Amino acid sequence: SFGPGTHLAPTDLVATCERAARSGDAHVAAIRRELLMAGVITPYDVDVDDPPVAFAVRREPRRLRLEVLVPEHDPRLPAIVKAAGEAIRRFDTHTTVIDVIAITH
Known part of the structure; x- marks a missing residue:
């Protein structure tokens, strides 16, 4: 986060904002939480x-x-995928299309 006394060159600020706009880190943190x-x-x-x-x-x-x-044989797989999908939709109410994909390993 940028606080008082933070100094960034304009190009650094633009690059940071562009990364934040593409990054899903805040979404992942909200889902995990x-x-x-x-x-x-x-x-x-x-x-x-x-x-x-x-x-x-x-x-x-x-x-x-x-x-x-999620591990392939984890019995919680359906519950985790469903809860994650619901969580991301609550966190991001502005995105109209959200694809939820389960990947097992």
Whole structure:
């Protein structure tokens, strides 16, 4: 975040804003937070070196693609994918098309 006394060259500021506009990091953080609070996933699922559950968001103009990576034989797979889809739709109410893709490993 930019606070008082932060100095950026105009080109750095533009590059930072462009990265933020394309990045899905805020979306992923919101999904993780909501699913952890709801008990759908545990910290072990996402806060380890090689997490068994992961989320990625790709942003395009007027469209998002949420990829939910879950172990193939995890019985929670449908619940995690459903909750992640609901969470991203609550977080981003302005994007009209949101694709939710489950990827098993």
